[in-house]
Amino acid sequence: MKKLSLIFGLFAMLIVSSCRDIVNTVLDALPPFDVPFSTNVPVPLAAVSTTTYTRTPEIPMNINLDAKIKENNPNYSINNLKSVKLSTLKVDFVSSTLDTRLNAIRNARIYVKAPNQPERLIATAYDNTNPDTITFTVVDEELINYFRTNENSLIFEVMASTPTADQLTVRISSGFKIRVQL
Template sequence: MKKLSLIFGMLVLFLTSSCRDVVNSVLDVLPPFDVPFSTDVTVPFATVSTTSYTRTPEIPMNVDLDKKIKENNPNFSINNLKSVKLNALNIQFLSSQFDTKLDVIKNAKIYIKAPNLPEKLIATSYNNVNADTITFTVENEELLEYFRTSQNSLIFEIQGNRVSADKITLRINSGFNVKVQL
């Protein structure tokens, strides 16, 4: 009798864990997808020190993930959002007033901001020497709460290779991996 109850208990445990796997796979009806974001921005640019960081004004992104989710599957919305992670970020030089290029930036940090949330570091670049493009190392951070609203923005902190002041037009290219479930 003890063996029978042991076997029955193991069978229930096996069926329960198998059912959980089936439920989880059904919940993932919409596979994770990438949402690219690209924008051209003109920012006042100043590196006043080669030893400390200077912050740029907020750069609005206003990414509407609800719209992107519905484009992938109209049965889902922002309410089904389970995960958002940055998977790529780079900036490209487009133009400047005084011919200042990106090699003026030695180190850079990028933060994301949304209403009622603290700024969060999402990407860094160190020892840049490229004049045309800076590719950032992205942090493996969950950004879900920053995308529950479309009022999100980026803040750059830069440390210069030399002191400079200019107005630079950049293209920000990024990609976010989005996971949605019922």
């Protein structure tokens, strides 16, 4: 009798775990995918202090996730969005007015902004010495509420390594991991 109940218990666990795998597979019928964002933007750099952050104007992203989701599967929409997380972020030097390079920026913080949402810190870079690229450490946080609309933007805060005044043009490259379910 004990062997029969043990066999029945193992069989029941196998069925329950298999059903859970099937349900999860069906719910994730559209596997997670990346949505890249890349743009060249002018960044006014006017830092007289090397100990405080200077905020740049907002950089509009205007990512339309509804269109990106429909590109991957027309049966899904923004209403099926379950998760948005920043996966990568880097800034590359393009040009400057007075030949200032990115090593003029020692520390940087990037925030995401959307209507009716507080600004949220999403990436940081500290002790930069690279003149061509700043690679950011991204925060592993849910950003879904910032992308339910396509009115989203980034805000830079930079701390200069030396007092600097210049107009830089940089290329922002980022990737967002998107998960959609029924």
